[in-house]
Amino acid sequence: MNAPFKQHVIDPEICIRCYTCEMTCPEQAIEHNDDNVVVDASKCNFCMDCIPVCPTGSIDEWRVVGSKDEAYSLEDQYSWEELPEQGEVVVSETSAKGGAQTDEIDPVAVLLAEAQKGAGGKAKAPATAAKPTINLYNLGNPVEAVVQGNYRITSESSDADTRHIILEFQGKPFPVLEGQSVGIIAPGTDAQGKAHLPRLYSVSSPRDGERAGYHNVSLTVKREEGGVCSNYLCDLEKGAKINVTGPFGATFLLPSDPDARLLMICTGTGAAPMRAFTMARQRAVGEKSGGMVMFFGARTPDSLPYFGPLNKVPSDLLQKHLVYSRLPDQPKEYVQDRMLVEQDLVAEMLQDPSTYIYICGMKEMEDGVERAFTNIAESMGEQWTALSDVMREDGRFHVETY
Amino acid sequence: MSAPLDVSYDTKIPNNVGLSSDRKVLKALEKWHPGYIDWWNKLIPQNFQESMVYLRTAVSVDPKGWAKFDYVKMPDYRWGVLLAPQVEDRVIPMGEHKGEKAWQEVPGEYRNMLKRLIVIQGDTEPGSVEQQRFLGLTAPSLYDMRNLFQVNVEEGRHLWAMVYLLQKYFGKDGREEADDLLVRSSGSEEAPRMLGAFNEETPDWLSFFMFTYFTDRDGKMQLESLAQSGFDPLSRTCRFMLTEEAHHMFVGETGVGRTIQATVEAMNKAGITDPYDIGKIRDLGVIDLPTIQKKLNLHYSLSLDLFGQEVSTNAANAFNHGIKGRYMEMRIDDDHQLQNDTYVVRSVVDGKIVAQEVPALTAINMRLRDDYIRDASGGIGRWNKLIAKAGVEFALALPHEAFHRQIGVFAPINTDPAGDIISNEEWEKRAGDWLPTLADGDYITSLMVPCYEAGKYASWIAPPKVGIDNKPGDFEYVKLHMA
Numbered sequence: 027m028n029a030p031f032k033q034h035v036i037d038p039e040i041c042i043r044c045y046t047c048e049m050t051c052p053e054q055a056i057e058h059n060d061d062n063v064v065v066d067a068s069k070c071n072f073c074m075d076c077i078p079v080c081p082t083g084s085i086d087e088w089r090v091v092g093s094k095d096e097a098y099s100l101e102d103q104y105s106w107e108e109l110p111e112q113g114e115v116v117v118s119e120t121s122a123k124g125g126a127q128t129d130e131i132d133p134v135a136v137l138l139a140e141a142q143k144g145a146g147g148k149a150k151a152p153a154t155a156a157k158p159t160i161n162l163y164n165l166g167n168p169v170e171a172v173v174q175g176n177y178r179i180t181s182e183s184s185d186a187d188t189r190h191i192i193l194e195f196q197g198k199p200f201p202v203l204e205g206q207s208v209g210i211i212a213p214g215t216d217a218q219g220k221a222h223l224p225r226l227y228s229v230s231s232p233r234d235g236e237r238a239g240y241h242n243v244s245l246t247v248k249r250e251e252g253g254v255c256s257n258y259l260c261d262l263e264k265g266a267k268i269n270v271t272g273p274f275g276a277t278f279l280l281p282s283d284p285d286a287r288l289l290m291i292c293t294g295t296g297a298a299p300m301r302a303f304t305m306a307r308q309r310a311v312g313e314k315s316g317g318m319v320m321f322f323g324a325r326t327p328d329s330l331p332y333f334g335p336l337n338k339v340p341s342d343l344l345q346k347h348l349v350y351s352r353l354p355d356q357p358k359e360y361v362q363d364r365m366l367v368e369q370d371l372v373a374e375m376l377q378d379p380s381t382y383i384y385i386c387g388m389k390e391m392e393d394g395v396e397r398a399f400t401n402i403a404e405s406m407g408e409q410w411t412a413l414s415d416v417m418r419e420d421g422r423f424h425v426e427t428y
Numbered sequence: 429m430s431a432p433l434d435v436s437y438d439t440k441i442p443n444n445v446g447l448s449s450d451r452k453v454l455k456a457l458e459k460w461h462p463g464y465i466d467w468w469n470k471l472i473p474q475n476f477q478e479s480m481v482y483l484r485t486a487v488s489v490d491p492k493g494w495a496k497f498d499y500v501k502m503p504d505y506r507w508g509v510l511l512a513p514q515v516e517d518r519v520i521p522m523g524e525h526k527g528e529k530a531w532q533e534v535p536g537e538y539r540n541m542l543k544r545l546i547v548i549q550g551d552t553e554p555g556s557v558e559q560q561r562f563l564g565l566t567a568p569s570l571y572d573m574r575n576l577f578q579v580n581v582e583e584g585r586h587l588w589a590m591v592y593l594l595q596k597y598f599g600k601d602g603r604e605e606a607d608d609l610l611v612r613s614s615g616s617e618e619a620p621r622m623l624g625a626f627n628e629e630t631p632d633w634l635s636f637f638m639f640t641y642f643t644d645r646d647g648k649m650q651l652e653s654l655a656q657s658g659f660d661p662l663s664r665t666c667r668f669m670l671t672e673e674a675h676h677m678f679v680g681e682t683g684v685g686r687t688i689q690a691t692v693e694a695m696n697k698a699g700i701t702d703p704y705d706i707g708k709i710r711d712l713g714v715i716d717l718p719t720i721q722k723k724l725n726l727h728y729s730l731s732l733d734l735f736g737q738e739v740s741t742n743a744a745n746a747f748n749h750g751i752k753g754r755y756m757e758m759r760i761d762d763d764h765q766l767q768n769d770t771y772v773v774r775s776v777v778d779g780k781i782v783a784q785e786v787p788a789l790t791a792i793n794m795r796l797r798d799d800y801i802r803d804a805s806g807g808i809g810r811w812n813k814l815i816a817k818a819g820v821e822f823a824l825a826l827p828h829e830a831f832h833r834q835i836g837v838f839a840p841i842n843t844d845p846a847g848d849i850i851s852n853e854e855w856e857k858r859a860g861d862w863l864p865t866l867a868d869g870d871y872i873t874s875l876m877v878p879c880y881e882a883g884k885y886a887s888w889i890a891p892p893k894v895g896i897d898n899k900p901g902d903f904e905y906v907k908l909h910m911a
Contacts, residue, residue: 042807
């Protein structure tokens with residue numbers, strides 16, 4: 027097969043020859059002589075175990091070569107004083123399709139890419155965000171979680187049954203950051219007898235846990251009629267055990283900089299990451315001004331997830347705009363309507379380079395929010411598309427809709 | 429017993445050794461804990477304790493989980509007890525017990541020897557933090573300050589690792605030894621640290637970089653040889669410590685390298701080609717290469733002393749009893765018992781340095797020192813590449829192993845850096861050419877002004893090529909607490 031091949035290499039100018047990678051590699055793919063530490067392309071299986079143990083960052087280097095046969099040999103690598111430039115790789119139509127890298131389509135990656143499409147380009151993480159752990163657990167190696175609690179957070183009178191579900195990982199590490207998602211696979215098979223695809227749920231707890239220091243994780247799940255996974259989750263009893271994969275998502279993250287301002291726009295269970303952000307901030311800065319503004323839309327107050335606790339968050343920390351589209355005797359109001367009402371505030375935030383925007387909720391909200399931003403940007407004499415490009419490139423514009 | 433990879437947080441002390449079900453040890457550690465926190469809090473200046481530092485913490489000893497980065501205040505750092513995964517059916521790799529099952533408990537006949545090795549190793553860990561306590565005040569950048577604090581918290585964790593072994597396996601006297609580790613103090617008159625090199629001051633950042641390059645590398649070699657131990661808990665502890673130790677090597681090598689880089693760049697910019705034009709080079713606010721060589725001579729020779737006597741029956745016994753192995757024991761192609769082997773050791777006979785064959789068992793220290801020298805020489809070559817790349821004609825070199833020694837066969841003689849024996853008078857006359865003088869120290873100290881602006885560096889040191897955790901150049905590695 028003549029497919030282009032992504033080869034793992036080590037930067038000899040950065041590497042300090044501590045050989046930690048060599049000791050760590052389960053495939054014995056890494057070796058050294060008195061000059062360099064090198065990777066045997068025929069043995070490396072891209073398990074990535076060597077990446078986090080490297081103290082220098084020299085390990086995270088890759089070169090695409092025409093095919094596996096053309097990979098740099100050990101002798102080549104031993105002779106390097108610096109990394110070779112990435113050469114041009116000519117990929118023919120046919121070989122690209124058969125390429126080793128595209129053999130397997132990762133369903134999680136597809137789901138995430140679909141959810142983040144609304145950002146209008148390749149999303150980037152905030153520069154000061156903590157480095158996320160991703161894919162620690164996958165379909166072949168899920169982690170078992172115990173349900174610590176399952177609480178309805180919309181009022182009984184509401185027809186929306188939204189649940190706050192707390193999972194505990196029994197001492198296993200589950201290093202998840204606010205804004206990341208976990209994958210849940212409902213047991214059983216679909217009508218065709220195939221295993222269910224994973225469903226992604228954004229965590230609604232901060233990194234140190236729903237209860238600080240306990241590293242438990244909460245999810246916000248709305249029961250969907252006929253939804254296999256949401257019904258499975260919403261029916262879980264305390265003490266039930268479920269399989270979880272993840273964490274997933276490497277861009278929709280909270281900047282670590284405590285002075286960063288957050289503009290959060292969400293509907294329904296899209297509030298999950300916003301809750302995580304808010305709690306993380308609150309734990310970090312206490313009651314000090316958090317620089318956070320939220321536009322949160324629901325049909326009615328009793329169907330708005332976390333309505334009670336949310337109202338207790340001090341407005342110094344989080345300026346809340348709760349917007350309802352189905353109040354009796356009131357005109358429908360959507361988040362984009364309120365954004366226009368508050369356009370001075372939104373405009374001021376758009377002009378501030380320390381503002382980060384997060385949009386999460388139903389796909390349908392995208393158009394309206396987009397229009398509101400376009401109007402507000404115009405009133406500032408700016409083009410929203412250009413502005414959002416800059417912000418996205420800066421890691422300051424994030425969309426996750428479904 | 430399961431093989432716990434993951435760090436459990438169900439007690440105050442993060443651990444992967446099942447502390448929550450080991451009440452006795454947990455209680456002992458919890459009793460020790462306040463003294464440790466007190467030691468830490470008194471040690472490091474208060475505004476740094478309050479600052480948010482971008483540190484790495486392990487959430488698992490599995491490769492994927494042990495390097496998580498986030499802002500944390502140092503006193504909140506999760507110091508804990510982390511052991512590398514247990515290797516199933518591990519056997520003792522060397523000595524008279526070679527091939528027997530590794531010990532999960534301390535063998536009675538080796539109890540004292542093991543305890544002493546653990547106490548000595550443990551004593552170096554807080555010692556180095558004490559030596560470096562004031563460096564934050566003169567950090568050449570927030571990046572370097574973060575690296576210093578990372579080294580400090582991990583040395584603190586290494587103390588924890590040794591204290592755990594003492595409390596878990598050595599009963600009452602283990603607990604007493606653990607307490608004493610917090611009583612001894614670097615440079616103290618009454619209760620100094622056990623090894624000489626850990627009572628020397630670390631007065632400036634070049635000393636710190638040289639220390640992490642040379643002295644911590646001795647630590648790495650010691651850990652490598654203890655990682656071979658037949659006492660399995662010690663082996664597992666040291667194996668995990670080594671992954672952290674690699675960061676200290678990194679700080680040393682890149683720190684000296686960046687110092688050199690700033691010097692040659694400044695020389696080129698000013699059109700100075702003679703590396704010995706010291707006055708003019710110092711006017712540029714950088715450290716001249718000959719002075720860097722002097723610092724190297726000092727730290728290298730102090731570090732060689734840490735390996736002890738060249739020929740040693742203690743070392744032979746430790747090897748023979750399966751307590752302490754050689755560097756990369758598993759990769760050495762011999763019988764791992766050394767009963768009939770010899771090893772070449774340099775010694776002084778009739779006023780000359782000569783090579784002698786001695787029984788390999790007694791030369792274990794020497795062998796480790798030779799491995800150390802080989803390991804340490806690699807970085808010198810890479811530093812010289814930086815100098816050559818800048819077109820400056822100068823090469824750093826490791827001095828001869830007999831140069832400036834206080835311990836071992838070379839202690840009674842004086843040699844020049846090339847290893848030629850010289851008289852006392854000659855030594856007195858020339859020592860200032862080879863080792864840093866007070867004036868050199870004063871000059872370096874004059875450069876030690878803090879640079880606390882994110883992305884900025886003091887004049888004498890170049891920025892790093894790659895950020896920690898791939899962060900951009902102006903990343904704020906430490907959010908300083910301004911009281």
